[in-house]
Amino acid sequence: MEKWEQILSNAITKARELPVLLNTDEAAVDKVTTSYPMFINPYYLGLIQKKEDAVYRQAIPDIREVTDGKGFEDPLNEEGLSPVPGLTHKYPDRVLFLVSNRCAMYCRFCNRKRKVGRSIMVTDETIKGGIDYIRSNRKIRDVLLSGGDPLLLSDQKIHHILSKVRSIPHVEIIRIGTRVPCTLPQRVTTQLVLILKQFHPLFINTHFNHPSEITLEASHACSLLADAGIPIGCQTVLLKGVNDDPKIMKELMQKLVRIRVRPYYLFQADLVKGTSHFWTSLKKGLDIMSRLQGHISGLCIPRFMIDLPNGGGKIPISPNYIRGIKKDEMMTINYLGETYPYPLLTT
Ligand SMILES: *Cc1c(COP(=O)(O)O)cnc(C)c1O
Numbered sequence: 001m002e003k004w005e006q007i008l009s010n011a012i013t014k015a016r017e018l019p020v021l022l023n024t025d026e027a028a029v030d031k032v033t034t035s036y037p038m039f040i041n042p043y044y045l046g047l048i049q050k051k052e053d054a055v056y057r058q059a060i061p062d063i064r065e066v067t068d069g070k071g072f073e074d075p076l077n078e079e080g081l082s083p084v085p086g087l088t089h090k091y092p093d094r095v096l097f098l099v100s101n102r103c104a105m106y107c108r109f110c111n112r113k114r115k116v117g118r119s120i121m122v123t124d125e126t127i128k129g130g131i132d133y134i135r136s137n138r139k140i141r142d143v144l145l146s147g148g149d150p151l152l153l154s155d156q157k158i159h160h161i162l163s164k165v166r167s168i169p170h171v172e173i174i175r176i177g178t179r180v181p182c183t184l185p186q187r188v189t190t191q192l193v194l195i196l197k198q199f200h201p202l203f204i205n206t207h208f209n210h211p212s213e214i215t216l217e218a219s220h221a222c223s224l225l226a227d228a229g230i231p232i233g234c235q236t237v238l239l240k241g242v243n244d245d246p247k248i249m250k251e252l253m254q255k256l257v258r259i260r261v262r263p264y265y266l267f268q269a270d271l272v273k274g275t276s277h278f279w280t281s282l283k284k285g286l287d288i289m290s291r292l293q294g295h296i297s298g299l300c301i302p303r304f305m306i307d308l309p310n311g312g313g314k315i316p317i318s319p320n321y322i323r324g325i326k327k328d329e330m331m332t333i334n335y336l337g338e339t340y341p342y343p344l345l346t347t
């Protein structure tokens with residue numbers, strides 16, 4: 001067994017396996033896990049420093065997951081936009097293709113909470129069906145492999161899927177959405193990287209939410225990927241009690257760039273049932289963005305995105321730097337709150 005498989009095989013799934021020091025309400029955890037399973041591998045568990053810290057909140061079940069009634073099972077209508085099982089075709093030129101139903105850790109705020117770790121949603125048949133769909137749709141130029149976590153598949157399976165997708169002439173780029181560099185960096189082995197680099201242009205979008213997740217191990221995993229020419233982006237989720245603080249967000253974004261990960265999106269948390277204790281106001285996200293923009297390197301600044309309910313797709317939202325139009329000038333406001341006119345240049 002490889003080291004990462006060993007780590008996974010020691011993951012905890014039951015309340016009584018939780019470290020005593022954390023003093024978690026076991027009855028509450030038992031209750032939640034009958035609806036939404038728990039799975040925390042020892043590496044990620046080890047990042048918890050104390051009860052209710054940012055890592056704890058992402059990993060340990062909270063009774064509010066089953067007591068609050070807000071939100072929707074499938075807020076993004078991924079099922080409704082699914083021409084074949086496991087594949088979502090929402091935008092004309094790209095698809096979201098679920099190729100794995102395992103994750104290295106079950107995030108309590110996951111927007112596929114209804115699926116992750118539960119019924120079999122990915123099989124050899126759905127993978128074959130997805131590949132056939134992509135092959136027969138020549139408009140698809142970007143394939144986003146997701147799940148679950150695609151990098152929890154075996155090297156052999158990853159090689160198989162990537163070869164099939166890469167052999168389709170109209171597919172220009174392949175993306176892998178994976179939380180492994182954060183939650184199980186040991187999975188990024190030299191062997192895996194040798195496989196991945198055969199399928200360029202290949203992009204990875206990973207998912208870090210807090211500076212304490214940026215460890216030596218995570219940094220090493222990202223170096224291996226970046227050295228193989230794989231651009232790494234980050235899709236962070238804005239979560240109450242985890243990272244809804246401008247100082248923490250700034251530190252996270254700066255640390256990501258240090259490990260060669262480019263912030264891509266900062267997501268407003270989706271309106272998923274059982275996650276409302278993580279929700280933040282839109283104003284909170286906008287405030288955080290205005291504390292980043294201009295203050296730190298542009299490389300450290302993600303776009304703040306909302307994924308619209310019912311399959312509307314993602315839209316960027318931004319603090320407003322335009323204060324109005326006056327005759328032939330636009331009145332702007334900069335990151336320090338100073339106003340500047342800018343000519344409209346109408347002819
Ligand atoms: C997010 C998403 C994509 C990728 O969107 P980008 O903005 O290009 O990163 C593609 N398909 C679906 C269904 C998605 O939800």
Ligand code: SF4
Binds near residue numbers: 148179
């Ligand atoms: S790794 Fe991603 S898909 Fe898996 S539980 Fe976390 S957010 Fe959900």
